[in-house]
Amino acid sequence: MRLLRLTVVAVAAVALLAGCSAGGSGSTKTTGDLAAKEAAATQPLRVGTMIPMSLFPANSSGAYAFEVLDNLYDGLVRFSPKDGSPVMMVAKSIKTTDSKVYNVVLKDDQYFSNGEQITADTFMQSWSQAADTKNAYANSAKFNEIVGYGDLPNMATPELSGITIKDKLNFSITLNQPDSQFIYSLGTSAFYPVPSTAWADVKAFTAEPIGNGPYKMAEPWTGGSQIKLVRSDKYSGTKAKNPGITFTIYTDLATAWTDFQAGELDVAPITSPPDALTAQQQLGDKFVREPVSAQFNYMMLPTYLDPYDDAKVREALSMAIDRKTIISTFFDKATVGLTDFGVPASIGYRTTTKLPYLSYNPKEAKALWKEVGDKVGTISIGVPANYGYEDWTQAIMKNWHDVLGVDTGTIETLPSVSTVYKDKTYPNPVIRSRYSDTPSASTILVQQFTKNGTANWSGWTDDEVQAQIQKALAASSTADATKEFDTAKDMLMKEMPIIPLWSLGDSYALSDRVQDFPTDPYNKSNYRDVPVVDSTK
């Protein structure tokens, strides 16, 4: 008995000791001069996130990497938080008369946080090294529309011949063919400038990237639980409104919400509808939703097989999906049904369209199905593993069964949705999600619906659509391009090579330390504009 008592007492004592040091931060009403408190803040903005895919711009991908890099770097342009239009950052001006040759003039006060000045040569080196296939960087092919891309591996010192340096702050970029949307690519992380020292030891640079943005790394990151940024003194743009950002990496964002409730975070992304509901009730106006997002949920179709090679089958299947009910049942209110072939955070996105195929229309769907339904057998749907798509995919199958009388099969969990159509034999529709890198409509349209589109997994092509997208890319103004893209999207709406479903908006829980949280659906992060105070007491 004595042994038991000792054990219990020991465990309880250690638990209490640990508990004593595990304090949570409370919050009360802010008093005094708020502006002064914000200016005096020394504690960083604490953000919950997931593990980023590389902090080296030439190799990075995915929302979690971009979220960090967007604070460490400025590109030639950034995107207006209001409408996604390009805003000059490192560039003083970018001009083109033919959408093929872009003349760039740099600002003369742009420096990396290590003191190195950003010049035309910085971009020549950064882009040429990143593009050179010998170096094997994941973002290499993003430079392939610049003249000279294919010659790089044969050069001792890679230099894109399409880049002509006119003087220290002045250079031009020549493309293989016109691309009216190229300026949007210049705002993505692959095109960020990196200092000359980066290439000497890429591994060390990846752990502690040196950027030109409003923040710099406080310490190297080698895969630990936190990435720490502090405000950079060398930044010549608008200073960050908080002294730093500490990203805490979670394997599951549900844990971030729990940690937020314990006072350990200032910004927690909320992904589950029940958590969003709780957060809304608990936090009031400190829970924010951004329904305009660059996220794109859709259903790929095996258009290489009968019956999915028939547009009528695809149209009927799309019209039989009750997006509104599925969204209200399974998703947070930040999710919106897609009404166009693009993401809501893209220029020219239409919330109303003339064609009916993205709306729930059981009558029309049933009528169409009478024409083509005979050739459709049992339909199963593939979903990516570990994404939790099964419940609402089941709801889609039920819609099809109820509206069209389709024999529905099973939901097949797929380890990789990107490669499932590779051999053109997989017979089922597949659910997939992605983000658009830029606010330009071209990102989704080119990658998904052109012949060599990198996300055109089913290989669906149509010469007229292809020509229309090329016409839009060759447009001489943004307005003309938008008009031409609209026509391309209308053509797609009739063809339905994929079934657009919905776009998951962003929801955030904010602590009382956060004084403002401006919406910015077009850039990868708005944290530089988020003021904090150290304490609300």
Added chain:
Amino acid sequence: MPGTNVFNRIGQSIITVVGASFLIFAAVFVLPGDALDSLVGDNPVTPTVEAALRAKYNLDGNLFQQYWGYITAVANGDFGQTVDGRDVSQMLSNAWPITVQLALTAWVLELAIGIAIGVISAMRPNGIFDRVSWVFTLLSLALPTFAVALILQHYLALDLKLFPVAGTLQGWPGSYLLPALCLALLGFGSTARLARVSVANTKDSDFVRLARARGVSRPRIVLDYVLRPGLVPLVTHLGTSLSALLGGAVIIEAVFNLGGVGSILVSAISRREGSSVVGIVTLLVVLVAVVNIVIDISYRFLDPRMRRA
């Protein structure tokens, strides 16, 4: 001869480790897709870039070529790089201390609580304590670890603020106690039951009755005559228990966001990073193999009868 047995066990363990590393590598290899899918996503990739990336990350050969490339690099002390450019060895050196601290803390808790409950129950079989502890051990065996972890996290960490909710920022023991307790619950039921049975059998042995007849004090009978030989079957159980704890750590690390090898393993599998997965699993196999060898050796010290056998 005993020395030969130990060397045999070490030889068997080496074969097991090499075989396991190949099997794991093959398992990751046959999964659809590969690490490049995770790296490039929907990004444009030309065939030349893809070929260069495959060569860089040793993804351009068949299974045997890739495995050979991996194993020869490991033999030279190079565990490779993840596709996002981080050193696998650096990652593992960050993560292993977390998992080892978690598993050892859980092991100690499981031992302390399990043996204490088992011994006390065995000394007074069918008493109130024995009956109550039986219910608790049953619950421990029946409840899913992640469910217990989420419940305890909510009440003990979030509501009562006795522990941090997640992360390792407080270091040991603060950040580890609650996750370790949840992990220990995974095995404490079987430990307690085994201890109870083992001690109950031993306490009625002839040599214990003889010791009593010789007037040896009760505490000395419990500690030296009953507990020590009675622990032999328990020691075997502890070997398998460590394997279970390391497996359970994958779940617990995710719930408490601990960033140990379990978390890295989940992330590496989802990214199809064969080199990371094999590095982690092979080290887990080595750890379990070493623990089992140590356990084999420890039998002789715990039970004098085995030394004479």
